[in-house]
Structure formats: structure tokens, C-alpha cells
Amino acid sequence: MDENSATYNALYAALGQVVYEWAWLEDDVASLIIALTNVQSKHLMQDQGFGKFLLAVDANVDLRTNIQIAKALTRYVETDTDFRGRADKTLNFIGNELRNDRNRYIHDLWYVAGERFMRLKKGTTVKRVKGSGEVKVDLRSITEFQTLGDVKALVTRIQKERRNLGILHGELGDLFTYLYGDEEGPPPTP
Numbered sequence: 001m002d003e004n005s006a007t008y009n010a011l012y013a014a015l016g017q018v019v020y021e022w023a024w025l026e027d028d029v030a031s032l033i034i035a036l037t038n039v040q041s042k043h044l045m046q047d048q049g050f051g052k053f054l055l056a057v058d059a060n061v062d063l064r065t066n067i068q069i070a071k072a073l074t075r076y077v078e079t080d081t082d083f084r085g086r087a088d089k090t091l092n093f094i095g096n097e098l099r100n101d102r103n104r105y106i107h108d109l110w111y112v113a114g115e116r117f118m119r120l121k122k123g124t125t126v127k128r129v130k131g132s133g134e135v136k137v138d139l140r141s142i143t144e145f146q147t148l149g150d151v152k153a154l155v156t157r158i159q160k161e162r163r164n165l166g167i168l169h170g171e172l173g174d175l176f177t178y179l180y181g182d183e184e185g186p187p188p189t190p
């Protein structure tokens with residue numbers, strides 16, 4: 001099948017939406033860290049200071065590290081709700097399950113097979129055999145059939161976790177109104 005066909009283009013668009021949503025989710029986690037530290041200095045916020053402050057928090061930091069930082073900071077939030085439990089649940093799901101699924105979808109190889117897509121998952125495991133110390137290498141590849149709906153379902157899961165992060169933000173006060181003016185936070189998903 002021609003890689004410029006409508007079927008491939010639909011796949012490219014869906015995978016692009018995964019990438020787009022994930023980039024905003026990573027930004028949402030970094031923004032949660034700022035909200036958890038209660039940084040609202042007008043000096044930091046003027047002249048796009050929030051963007052600079054966000055970069056200082058988020059630049060060159062892996063999502064898994066930001067999740068650990070956010071989880072640690074939730075220990076200092078005092079609310080009447082189960083904020084910490086919900087934050088942990090959301091952040092653990094993002095870091096342990098959603099991140100793995102996103103990485104598989106973005107880094108695996110995709111092929112068109114009729115109306116379905118084949119996703120080739122490759123992996124390598126290197127282990128030392130106990131006793132002998134011999135190195136054992138296990139190479140594997142698994143082919144899974146997927147539909148466009150499967151890719152869109154991942155997009156929906158990412159969007160849901162972005163909403164959950166937004167709810168957590170909201171419970172920390174009116175930070176987004178303060179940072180973005182009359183807007184209600186980061187740009188909505190397309």
C-alpha cells in the first residue's frame with residue numbers, strides 16, 4: 001500500500017495527536033510542580049516569567065523525575081479532600097502505564113494490513129546467568145494488530161489524565177487565572 005494513502009495519513013494524524021497531547025501532559029505535570037510550590041511572585045510572572053520559570057523547573061528533566069517531584073510535594077498539601085491519594089493515583093498511572101503505552105505507540109514500527117494496522121514491538125533483555133555469570137541476550141519482536149480506534153483511544157486516555165491534572169491544579173487555587181489572565185489555563189486540545 002502506498003505510504004501516502006488515506007489510510008497511512010489517518011495513522012500519521014492519530015500518532016501526531018498522541019505526540020501533541022503528550023507534550024502538553026508533560027507541561028501539565030511541570031505546571032503542577034509550580035502550583036504545589038505555591039510560586040506566585042509577580043516578579044517571576046511578568047514578561048513571560050511563568051514560561052521562564054516553567055523552563056527552569058522542566059528543562060532537561062525526564063517526566064518520571066517530574067512525577068516523583070510532584071508526588072513528594074503533594075505530601076505538603078493540606079486539604080480536606082483526598083488530594084494526595086488522587087494525585088498519587090493520577091501521577092502513578094501517567095508514569096507507570098500511560099507513559100509505557102505512549103512510548104510503545106510512538107517508537108514501534110507501524111505497517112498497514114488491509115483496514116488494520118500492524119504494530120511491531122521490538123525488545124531486548126540482557127541478563128547474567130546466576131552462577132556462571134554468562135551474559136544471555138533475549139531478542140524479541142511481537143506483532144500486534146491495531147485499529148485507528150486503538151490509537152485514538154490512547155489519545156483519549158492522555159486527554160483524560162490532562163483533565164485529572166487540571167482538577168488537581170484547580171484544587172490548589174486559582175493559579176491558572178493568575179498566570180494566564182482571563183483564560184482557563186493551557187490551550188485546549190484540538
